[in-house]
Amino acid sequence: MDKETVSKIANLANIELDDSKVNEVVNNLEKILKLVDEMNSVDTSNLNPMSHPLNLKQELRDDIVLEPNQRELFQENSPNSHDGYYIVPKIID
Amino acid sequence: MDIEYESVIGLEVHVQLKTKSKIFSQASTNFGANPNTQACAVDLGLPGVLPVLNKEAVRMAITFGLAVGARIENNSIFARKNYFYPDLPKGYQISQYEIPIVSGGSLDINANGELKKIRITRAHLEEDAGKSIHDLYENESAIDLNRAGTPLIEIVSEPDMRSSKEAVEYLKKIHNLVRYLDICDGNMQEGSFRCDANVSLRAKGSNELGIRTEIKNLNSFKFVEQAINFEISRQTQVLSKGNNVVQETRLYDPNKNQTRSMRSKEEANDYRYFPDPDLLPVEITKETITKIMENMPELPDKRKTRFMDEYGLEEYDVDILISEKSLSNYFEKVVKKVTCDVKFVANWMITELLALSNKHSILPANIPVSPSDFSCLINAISDKRISSKQAKTILEKMWKSGKSPDEIIDEEGFSQISDEGQINKLVDNVLKNHYKSVEEYKNGKDKLFGFFVGEIIKESKGKANPQIVTQILKEKLKDDN
The missing domain is CATH 1.10.10.410 (Arc Repressor Mutant, subunit A)
Incomplete structure (x- = not known):
């Protein structure tokens, strides 16, 4: 783990990271990675990997429309909306 | 030195599933509603909500998998694909990465008169994003999240296609299949069916893959063909000058008929997938699969063979008749009611009925003449009560007025002199x-x-x-x- 990687991850995650904090984050992440390494040293070759900590299966729901239109309520929380749209700064590809 | 290049194409096809509600919420998926009236708390990614998977979306994905002979995973898992874009409110798209619901399988396409197998890598379930509208306001973009959370399957092919023509054949084949399966309405203008194309070149005879570009969001067969052709000639030029193709995402501009680099996508291409902790593994039992298999409708390839064997029709005619499920259903309804040669029915449907639907820009599913009225017309011709020429006029009148052929024959004094x-x-x-x-x-x-x-x-x-x-x-x- 180096400064460059940390900055890249912060950028991908849209997290603003002060330059003065980068070293601290590098150290913290190093510790976490060490822990992961330690876990990796356990022999799990005869175990099935889990994708979820609970040993449960996904419940499925029937295909029914039940949600009412609550646009006005939701848009009260939006900093900017107009004509029913959420408004954001111009984005162009 | 002149090198002869071969193009290598793979497609990622996005198929919106025809469910009533969204994949993880109970909001409606209807197209064309007022903006954001069908975007609920789950679709908006508000704090404290939990996604609950739609059973019907799972059934439809399995149906597709079985139709292409794929493996259905009995413990499939959902993952978060992380990126930031305003039409993706959660900051991640729920998709599948490891263990997609469908893997393997294939489709046969017609490549220059020969059957060619196109392998399918996988098909996974995921949610669609919302829509960004950039031309509504001058300095801002407008976001409509009605589409957010609409269920999709993304069907990923192996790079088995060698020309834009083959790619279009494959795409049409999937388009037809999903409508026969009744899992997608296939409406490309509304975005229910769209695709990305991966295109690369290599020296002819080589087994290694060249560097590819990905062309995003192609929503018509014509654009797919044109975009791939443009990309092939662009890459040929790059390579001929001794340069390397840059691996990147490109956007097709139909107005200019060219592709251009989408630089904004490059940074974000690291999606940091991880299993979604909000969703548990989806268990699919053998019983579920058997039940879906039992309810599988007749598939287009099978119907094609049956039409050729049972009715003795030519392949060319059958290809037209089965190109739309509604059309082939229509044909069979008519055939049951006529006394004449089936070939005669096929001719009349293809040359007259389809000509009218083209002329009026009506989809075959919406032909206003009922199969039963159409069969009466066919019988009137074969009984020599009316001439073919009269029948054409009568058919046009049927189309416009909705009247039965007998009514029109009586009212307007059509009838053939055979005395x-x-x-x-x-x-x-x-x-x-x-x-x-x-x-x-x-x-x-x-x-x-x-x-x-x-x-x-x-x-x-x-x-x-x-x-x-x-x-x-x-x-x-x-x-x-």
């Missing part, structure tokens, strides 16, 4: 009026025969049965000799 006595008189009249031409005919000007037939039909105001006219005319001209 030999009546036709005898018509023939005599015409030959008398054109006695000079009769002389010329007898002196060897054979071509005039058609002229006489035409005049007789005209005299009868189009009602005389042409076959009987021909027959009587032949005899008369012979008699006079």
Whole structure:
């Protein structure tokens, strides 16, 4: 783990990271990675990997429309909306 | 040195599933609602909400998998694909990464008259994003999240296609299949069916893959073909100059018929997938699969073979009839009710009925003439009650008025004169009026025969049965000799 990687991850995650904090984050992440390494040293070759900590299966729901239109309520929380749209700064590809 | 290049193409097809509600919420998926009226707390990614998977979306994904002979995973998992874009409110798209619901399988396409197998890598379930509208306001973008959370399957092919034509064939095949399976409405204009194309070049004969570009969001067969062709010639130029193709995402601009780099996508291409902790593994039992298998509708390839075997139709005609599920259903309904040759029905559907639906820009599913009325019309022709020419006029009137052919025949006095006595008189009249031409005919000007037939039909105001006219005319001209 180096400064460059940390900055890249912060950028991908849209997290603003002060330059003065980068070293601290590098150290913290190093510790976490060490822990992961330690876990990796356990022999799990005869175990099935889990994708979820609970040993449960996904419940499925029937295909029914039940949600009412609550646009006005939701848009009260939006900093900017107009004509029913959420408004954001111009984005162009 | 001139190198001959071969193009290598793989497609990622996005198929919106025809569920009523969204994949993880109970909001409606109807197209065309007012903006954001069908975007609920789950779709908006508000704090504290939990996604609950739609059973029907799972069934549809399995249906597709079984139809292409793929493996259905009995413990499939959902993952978060992380990126930031305003039409993705959660900051991640729920998709599948490891263990997609469908893996493997294949489809056969027609490549220059030969069957070619295109392998399918995988098909995974995921949610669609919302829509960004950039041209509504001058300095801002407008976001409509009605589409956010609409269920999709993304069907990823192996890079098995070698030309834009093959890619379009494959795409059409999937398009037809998902409509036969009734899992997608196939409406490309509304974005229910769209694809990304991965294109690369390599020296002909090489087994290694070249560097590829990905062309995003192609929503018509024509654009797919044009975009791939453009990309092939662009990459050929790059390589011919000794340069390398840059691996990147490109956007097709149909107005300019070219692709351009989407630089904004490059940074974000690291999606940091991880299993979604909000969703548990989806267990699919053997019983579920068996039940879906039992309810599988007849697939287009099978229907094609059956139409050729059962009805003795030519492949060319069958390909047209099965190109739309509704059209092939229509055909079978008509066939059950007619007394004539099936080939005759196929001809009439293809040359007359489809011509009308093209003329009026009506999809075959919305043809206003019912199969039962159409079969009455066919029977009237084969019983010689009306001529083919009259039938065409009657069909147009049926199309416009919704009336049955019998009503129109009665009301407008359409009906064919097949009475030999009546036709005898018509023939005599015409030959008398054109006695000079009769002389010329007898002196060897054979071509005039058609002229006489035409005049007789005209005299009868189009009602005389042409076959009987021909027959009587032949005899008369012979008699006079």
